[in-house]
Amino acid sequence: MTTTARPVQDRIESFPTERIAGYGVRPGRVLPFGASLVPSGVNFSVYSSCAQAVTLVLFKNSATTPFAELPFPEEFRIGAVWSMTVFDLEIEDLEYGYRVYGPSDPDAGDRFDPTQVLADPYAKAVSGRSVWGVEPDWTDPYPYRSRLTFDDFDWDGDQPLRLPAEDLVIYEAHVRGFTNDPSSAVAHPGTYAGLVEKIPYLKELGVNCIELMPVFEFDEFQGGRVDEDTGESLLNYWGYSTVSFFAPKAGFAATGRYALQRDEFKHMVKELHSAGIEVVLDVVFNHTAEGNQDGPMIHFRGLDNRVYYLLTGEGDYYNFSGTGNTVNCNSPVVRDYVLSCLRFWAAEYHVDGFRFDLAAILSRGPDGAPMENPPLIESLAYDPVLQDCLLIAEAWDAGGLYQVGSFPNYRRWSEWNGKYRDTARRFLKGDPGMVGDLAKRVVGSPDLYHGRGTHSSINFLTCHDGFTLADMVSYNDKHNEANGEGNRDGANDNNSWNGGVEGPTADPDVRGLRNRQLKNAMVLLLTSQGVPMILSGDEVGRSQQGNNNAYCHDSVLSWFDWSLVNENSELLRFVRNCIGFRLATPLLRTRHHPRGSDVNGYPDVSWHGSRAWDADWSEESRLLAVLRSGELADGEAGFLYIALNSHWAANLLELPALPAELRWHVFANTSVAAPDDVATPGLEPVLPDQGWITIGPRAALVLVGRRLTS
Amino acid sequence: MEIRTRVIESIMVLSLVGELDSRSAPDVQQRILAGMPRNECVLLDFSGVTFVSSAGLRTMLLIYRQAQSMDSTVGLVGLSDEIRSVLSATGFLGFFIVSDSLALGLAALRHVEQEASGVA
Numbered sequence: 018m019t020t021t022a023r024p025v026q027d028r029i030e031s032f033p034t035e036r037i038a039g040y041g042v043r044p045g046r047v048l049p050f051g052a053s054l055v056p057s058g059v060n061f062s063v064y065s066s067c068a069q070a071v072t073l074v075l076f077k078n079s080a081t082t083p084f085a086e087l088p089f090p091e092e093f094r095i096g097a098v099w100s101m102t103v104f105d106l107e108i109e110d111l112e113y114g115y116r117v118y119g120p121s122d123p124d125a126g127d128r129f130d131p132t133q134v135l136a137d138p139y140a141k142a143v144s145g146r147s148v149w150g151v152e153p154d155w156t157d158p159y160p161y162r163s164r165l166t167f168d169d170f171d172w173d174g175d176q177p178l179r180l181p182a183e184d185l186v187i188y189e190a191h192v193r194g195f196t197n198d199p200s201s202a203v204a205h206p207g208t209y210a211g212l213v214e215k216i217p218y219l220k221e222l223g224v225n226c227i228e229l230m231p232v233f234e235f236d237e238f239q240g241g242r243v244d245e246d247t248g249e250s251l252l253n254y255w256g257y258s259t260v261s262f263f264a265p266k267a268g269f270a271a272t273g274r275y276a277l278q279r280d281e282f283k284h285m286v287k288e289l290h291s292a293g294i295e296v297v298l299d300v301v302f303n304h305t306a307e308g309n310q311d312g313p314m315i316h317f318r319g320l321d322n323r324v325y326y327l328l329t330g331e332g333d334y335y336n337f338s339g340t341g342n343t344v345n346c347n348s349p350v351v352r353d354y355v356l357s358c359l360r361f362w363a364a365e366y367h368v369d370g371f372r373f374d375l376a377a378i379l380s381r382g383p384d385g386a387p388m389e390n391p392p393l394i395e396s397l398a399y400d401p402v403l404q405d406c407l408l409i410a411e412a413w414d415a416g417g418l419y420q421v422g423s424f425p426n427y428r429r430w431s432e433w434n435g436k437y438r439d440t441a442r443r444f445l446k447g448d449p450g451m452v453g454d455l456a457k458r459v460v461g462s463p464d465l466y467h468g469r470g471t472h473s474s475i476n477f478l479t480c481h482d483g484f485t486l487a488d489m490v491s492y493n494d495k496h497n498e499a500n501g502e503g504n505r506d507g508a509n510d511n512n513s514w515n516g517g518v519e520g521p522t523a524d525p526d527v528r529g530l531r532n533r534q535l536k537n538a539m540v541l542l543l544t545s546q547g548v549p550m551i552l553s554g555d556e557v558g559r560s561q562q563g564n565n566n567a568y569c570h571d572s573v574l575s576w577f578d579w580s581l582v583n584e585n586s587e588l589l590r591f592v593r594n595c596i597g598f599r600l601a602t603p604l605l606r607t608r609h610h611p612r613g614s615d616v617n618g619y620p621d622v623s624w625h626g627s628r629a630w631d632a633d634w635s636e637e638s639r640l641l642a643v644l645r646s647g648e649l650a651d652g653e654a655g656f657l658y659i660a661l662n663s664h665w666a667a668n669l670l671e672l673p674a675l676p677a678e679l680r681w682h683v684f685a686n687t688s689v690a691a692p693d694d695v696a697t698p699g700l701e702p703v704l705p706d707q708g709w710i711t712i713g714p715r716a717a718l719v720l721v722g723r724r725l726t727s
Numbered sequence: 728m729e730i731r732t733r734v735i736e737s738i739m740v741l742s743l744v745g746e747l748d749s750r751s752a753p754d755v756q757q758r759i760l761a762g763m764p765r766n767e768c769v770l771l772d773f774s775g776v777t778f779v780s781s782a783g784l785r786t787m788l789l790i791y792r793q794a795q796s797m798d799s800t801v802g803l804v805g806l807s808d809e810i811r812s813v814l815s816a817t818g819f820l821g822f823f824i825v826s827d828s829l830a831l832g833l834a835a836l837r838h839v840e841q842e843a844s845g846v847a
Contacts, residue, residue: 284818
């Protein structure tokens, strides 16, 4: 007998018990689900409530025919879980999937089809769309191929940042769109690595949280088509159609062709963290890329259709997502799957939070009706692994469920505050009757979030969905012809105003007005309580030519144009200073809503109009000023006076009197030409006339009341 | 994978030839780690390396970490543009002292040695 010493980790499990299809195997471990590297082999674990048999299918990289098929022996099944350890696989040249046998009875909800190779829903990496935009082999019988990759990574002590939620300034960006334009001048355009190269820009801008549009593996060719008029090829660019929930989009990795997307993604998170920037992922659990009965069979449909999808009594797919199917989020099995997935991203990739697309669907029960106490949302709220993660709901769905302010929150969830967006945009364009509602929105929407904290309100004017900010002040109507649907797609309630001319214009008055409106919008957003979210590019006036639904454009239309950084440096400087001012001014970030208490002998929040202490709440009023009393960053008593005028005429404002030792200083005045439109935070000049100030037509003012600096 | 070892001006230079992937990585790892000197500089010459896989990257990182634990320093030269790009995108590049040529690599490591002895 040989006496060669074996490494101590070698155990009895390191040896096969039998051979199948030429490979040594042994009964596997049920947990963890998916495929895991174990000593000398790979453990495969897959479950299905009513499959009759399962076969493991193994491919060499990119091969269209498998090199081995290993049926799971019946005695390897525990409960509904089939598991098997397979030895001596060359894991860097391996793609795997499953054939699953069971009834095909669509009326009863069963759609098993063993002629198809199914992907592992727990695959940690996927190949098949590894390089963005490379036309796939449409005849490939297994298009989204599960892969094994190493999970070790040298984090150098990195961990999630745990910034207080109320201190965040969120920046919503698309990984590819952020750096794919040649003007980005990065070495790895359109990728996670390219984003890393632009971290200095983000730091200088001052944002401390980046919210990435979908990064779970999706297929940019899904629903792809060519616009017959322009010849442009239209792709699934945004990616709100998940193929694989545990796998980062390989086509967003410069190293995706080498299946190194996990490392590249982790490196990105690590570098963002070291720059003080949190990472929030936009996650899409409400539906999958499998679509309706005519869509592709990827995994869930052939594994356990009835378990994963909401079905009608006739076995048809409910369509609350507007995309063909609806995930059965509150079934116990799917709940567990979603929870495992988010835990994985939080623990494995150190991400700081999640924004849930069409989250109202997550509150629907197996019959499609909204639940009072939806167990998935509750589980996420109380999960120990996710405890420090930001959880943000897009609290509506395409089935008409609108839950802004009423999303089941467990004092844990935040929401995209759609009412903030609507009111702020209507006020800015000059609609009458908005002042009363605006007052609620700028103090963190206590009518919606009382008792939950101001951070429950994610305030935004624009997001990927809808006009960019520059288009909000340049177009009255959407212009979506380039989407190839005759301008029928996209929302019609844009609450936008073009300033007198639709689209680009050389008219200096209109251009001046638009420039001012952009600044007014940024003042409003960045001085409101709640967490502000800026759409990437809005800080430099990025336009989409009036397209309010650019989901299908992988082109200059939707990419960040870095030449705007110089071209619109005036706006960029204004936004940077507003972010800097917010971060330097705790009064704008208090976690609690106004209490009506006395601070420094003044109410914590009070409302003003042309006359101090006398706000005009009438239907025709388009002017509102708020006075905040509290502490400045140095702990000294201080005041903020923020006035917003959406009227077309200027107005003389009587300023509330300050305590004797304090003076009003001007941080921002959007009716003044740059560079005097905004001050460097902390260096605001004193206001000459402490009693009165004129606010220009459609303008915003921010004053700070503090001691005169000697 | 072939590994040639030589000493140039008291610095150990390891020249690798071939593909560093999951087939070759365990052997490369064992051979390099076994001969890793204590408190010295090691230069890895990659000009003969045509491909580095995920397993290969991990081997490189292990060599770096092992060297660090022995107060040694690892330099890298001869990276192809493609390999350099992969190392850069995944962040592995930041762990090494990377130079464009053998001469520059030796100079960079000598500089490290001098700094170390200066501190001591």
